[in-house]
Amino acid sequence: MTSGGDLLVIRPKRFVLPMWLVVLGVVLRWLARFCWWCLRHPVAVGLAVAAVVLYAEHGVLGVVVPLVLSSAVSALWRWRDEASWWRWCAGPLLGRFRHVFVYRRAWHEAMTLCGLAETYDHRPVLPELLRVRSDQALDVLTVRMVRGQTPADFQKVTANLAYAFGRRHARVYSERPDAPPTRTGYWALLLGWVDRVRFRDRPTLVYLVLVRTDALRPVVPPFDASPVPDFTALPLARRENLGTWSLCLLATHVLIGGATRSGKGSVLWSLVRALAGGITSGLVRLWVIDPKGGMEFAMGRPLFARFAGTSFEAMADLLDEAVTVMRERQTRLAGTVRVHTPTEADPLVVVVIDEMAALTAYLQDVDLRRRIAGSLGLLLSQGAGVGVLVVAALQDPRKEVLPFRDLFPTRIALGLTEAAQVDMVLGDGARNRGALADQMPRWAKGVGYVILDGTPEPLRVRFSYVTDDDIRDLARRYPAPADAADILAQVGRKSTPEPVRTPLPRKPSGPLLPDALRNLLDPNGGSEPR
């Protein structure tokens, strides 16, 4: 039996460090951290050292004079070339400042409250803020995700992140939002290699873009109409980073969804303006259908090769004729090219339809509606490759109203009335990825979301506003050629006939029926050879 008195208490001998050693350890640790910080921030350290040396040598003037001089140079630089000033001077400085004083301070709280902090081994694990780059309008945060997270986790809480950092708009990209620059000249090869490293695929990172200054608030003036439009990049809108968003109008149809008075007209007119040079030279023919009796487009009538604004019969005829043009081109180009290249002899035909639902859903004449639906279906499914394109605007993107929604490869969503409509226009999941087209403020006429080629993340843009005076001016300066309407004359042109297939020689084969039965069935009694 064991009693309390029998217990043996064993205590390890405590090793007590002397006080001076503890202090030395702490000092060494901070010194090592400071050296590491200096190594990582050579510019800041260099400037601080230079300031100290100048102060020691020349007193206060030694610091003030360089400061004034560098401010003057900076102002001059900004005046001469603001873009490069932001890129190389103001952007990095502002980004550094905001990294330390804005984002790092609120990071822990924001990540935890937005549900992006995880727990591992009883310790909180946070996404790591690696870098902040700023420009005139945006802050781009490079973030390393916690193991097990995906960009979709960030995209789900995009709005929460924006408001957590005191902003209204944010966007989450799984790849770098900026494309690698095009390098030319002597150093192109070397810089190309550097870019390959800078722009390499980094699946552990996510890019959070916060809109600091909403560059889309001011109305965007119309872009210059180029005499020779580049169909792969037609400038239509301003981006959040103050860049220009350009539409590629080759081999694609465009759908514009937007509630009433959201600015669909500005998208269509921006496009007409971008194409204006080609209209006059005969490179593009605009065939316009304006079911609102010509309220939107009649003012620009001289620009259009064909126009239908009052009679639905005429609109159906116009679409039928577009199908005829398409068929003729298919016959002529089959076996020659896979995608049509617009030329003056063989122009790009763009069928512009304002308020498409008037043709597909609200038209009461059922036969006419069916006829229009048939032509539209053909154009949308086969016209893109042969240069007969459809650009259509509509208010209500439901399937019942527009059954061919999925046949439009390029989609633009302006302000919409319901959250569900955003995905109907831009495709599934677009709203979750930040396309909040149903939450447009009242001032945001002509503001919309587009999906960039090759990236799933939506882009917020504002289309240029073409005023009535601009339209009149366009119509005066860029009228369509006098013979533009008779493109159908080309259909009469001799088209390549379908190649005739000569049958392969076949061995003479014997009768399938026995002779006795064949003679029985033959009305001539088998006398005539068959």
Ligand SMILES: Nc1ncnc2c1ncn2[C@@H]1O[C@H](COP(=O)(O)OP(=O)(O)OP(=O)(O)O)[C@@H](O)[C@H]1O
């Ligand atoms: N890009 C823009 N920038 C600034 N204001 C615009 C822009 N686009 C349109 N607006 C303003 O919004 C108003 C409505 O524009 P618009 O008529 O183009 O809208 P809509 O969607 O075509 O309307 P509806 O559905 O009636 O055809 C215009 O009168 C104009 O004042």
